[in-house]
Amino acid sequence: MNITSQMVKDLRDKTAAGMMDCKKALTETNGDMEKAVDLLRQKGLAVAAKRAGRATSEGVIETYIHAGGKLGVMVELGCETDFVAKTDAFREFARDVAMHIAATNPVSISRDEVPESVLTREKDIYIQQAMDSGKPANIAEKMVEGKIEKFLAEVCLLEQKYVKNPDLSIQDLLNEVVGKMGENISIKRFARFQVGVE
Structure with missing residues (x-):
């Protein structure tokens, strides 16, 4: 497929990635704009992983x-x-x-910075809710785990x-x-x- 300069510009407007990166992503995805956006996001993840250990002073x-x-x-x-x-x-x-x-x-x-007291308080509430619902212990435990995961994602x-x-x-x-x-x-x-x- 022929990659036009307008396609490259549109992708650049969507992602703010470099012109050459946009052209390369469009070429690799045969001009599919959504796949090109995903590819550029994945590359961003790869760069982030490589740079994660560097000092930010x-x-x-x-x-x-x-x-x-x-x-x-x-x-x-x-x-x-x-x-x-x-x-x-x-x-x-x-x-x-x-x-x-x-x-x-x-x-x-991040999760590891959530105060233990906050986590314990939430867990106690969820355990009480699970017990009040009359669910069996194994199901109640899974309910509590799910609610804790949801809580952490929200806070x-x-x-x-x-x-x-x-x-x-x-x-x-x-x-x-x-x-x-x-x-x-x-x-x-x-x-x-x-x-x-x-």
């Missing part, structure tokens, strides 16, 4: 203040070089993450569905940015402030 602190000034978020993003930290794309990603945190109020960045920032595009998780978004930037990027920490809420 540069970065930015970005803020988001919701209209009315009663809700604010501060987030620290790390990257490998000062050059990337100063790019518009990196800062835009940081702003998007801060805005997402304002909207979803995650408990932690861990990296696993949450991105508010601007629910087809992607924050981890997917992060992987795409790592793929585009070509260096390791990490969400280091965040703080969410809301007037009248402790």
Whole structure:
């Protein structure tokens, strides 16, 4: 199939990947736009995996203040070089993450950072619910496991569905940015402030 410059432009607009990467992806998928998008996302994952061990000692602190000034978020993003930290794309990603945190109020960045007390409290509630439903112990146990998995996916920032595009998780978004930037990027920490809420 003949890959036109318009097809390459359309794919670039969808993914923000480089022109040559877009052309190569379209060639490999015989011009299938959806498959090309998936291929570019997979490559982003591969780049992210390769770069995951690198130190992220540069970065930015970005803020988001919701209209009315009663809700604010501060987030620290790390990257490998000062050059990337100063790019518009990196800062835009940081702003998007801060805005997402304002909207979803995650408990932690990843599963291993969820406080044990929070996990124990949720588990106790789910166990009580399972017992009250009168299910056999083995089924109740599976119900509790499923509910804990769902709870963690809802409260861990990296696993949450991105508010601007629910087809992607924050981890997917992060992987795409790592793929585009070509260096390791990490969400280091965040703080969410809301007037009248402790």
